[in-house]
Amino acid sequence: MKLVLIRHGESVWNLENKFTGWTDVELSENGLREARMAAKVLLENGLEFDIAYTSRLKRAIRTLWIILHEMDLMWIPVHKSWKLNERHYGALQGLNKQKTAEIYGEEQVHKWRRYVEVRPPELTKEDPRYPGHEFKYHDLKEEELPLTENLSDTEKRVLEEWHEHIVPDLLAGKRVIIAAHGNTLRALVKYLDNISSDGIANLNIPTGTPLVYELDDELKPIRHYYLSLDGTIPEGEIPKHLESSTD
Numbered sequence: 001m002k003l004v005l006i007r008h009g010e011s012v013w014n015l016e017n018k019f020t021g022w023t024d025v026e027l028s029e030n031g032l033r034e035a036r037m038a039a040k041v042l043l044e045n046g047l048e049f050d051i052a053y054t055s056r057l058k059r060a061i062r063t064l065w066i067i068l069h070e071m072d073l074m075w076i077p078v079h080k081s082w083k084l085n086e087r088h089y090g091a092l093q094g095l096n097k098q099k100t101a102e103i104y105g106e107e108q109v110h111k112w113r114r115y116v117e118v119r120p121p122e123l124t125k126e127d128p129r130y131p132g133h134e135f136k137y138h139d140l141k142e143e144e145l146p147l148t149e150n151l152s153d154t155e156k157r158v159l160e161e162w163h164e165h166i167v168p169d170l171l172a173g174k175r176v177i178i179a180a181h182g183n184t185l186r187a188l189v190k191y192l193d194n195i196s197s198d199g200i201a202n203l204n205i206p207t208g209t210p211l212v213y214e215l216d217d218e219l220k221p222i223r224h225y226y227l228s229l230d231g232t233i234p235e236g237e238i239p240k241h242l243e244s245s246t247d
């Protein structure tokens with residue numbers, strides 16, 4: 001069976017190089033175009049879906065909307081889960097990544113961004129960026145509302161969504177698309193391909209580029225590949241383990 005993962009198109013904060021996390025920013029013009037291109041390449045490759053999963057953040061939701069619209073699949077069920085939200089970036093949310101590196105050093109910023117167990121500085125609950133202030137998250141328990149997260153924290157909630165909802169759908173033969181975020185998809189790929197903490201540090205998933213996983217009956221990956229119109233994906237973004245198929 002095939003599972004399609006897609007990171008949202010470029011957002012306005014990707015463009016401005018800001019730590020985003022749970023900040024609910026829009027797609028850039030380029031991001032909107034990437035979503036339309038993704039739909040086109042999915043259609044060209046004959047892919048179809050029975051159900052879609054996304055986060056509660058509009059950059060992922062809008063990417064999915066555009067894809068479903070372009071594919072004439074707006075009627076399929078869409079499950080929106082906070083557990084697929086981007087990794088919470090704590091007190092770094094809204095800061096420019098380059099300026100933060102100038103202040104704290106490249107090495108520290110690299111650790112915050114890519115070390116699996118390192119958490120960025122926490123928000124306080126008084127901070128306007130604390131998700132507990134948003135009605136969007138009114139149904140979450142206090143212990144579920146993040147003040148910051150490392151990739152392991154994110155992986156834990158992503159895998160809850162995976163096991164509770166996505167796995168049963170896949171096992172029922174449904175064709176699933178997941179429109180989510182750089183770090184939620186890194187967490188899922190880490191799990192599916194059993195990648196080490198060091199390995200996952202070097203994996204960056206490009207925006208708006210469908211990543212197809214072919215899974216066996218037990219949902220073990222057989223092979224995986226990106227789909228793009230010209231057969232290429234952005235320079236420097238090809239994760240080592242994805243350069244060739246694993247079969």
Ligand SMILES: O=C(O)[C@@H](CO)OP(=O)(O)O
Nearest residue numbers: 018019020021086113182
């Ligand atoms: O800012 C973010 O939320 C993420 C994704 O854009 O950034 P990073 O690549 O540093 O994990």
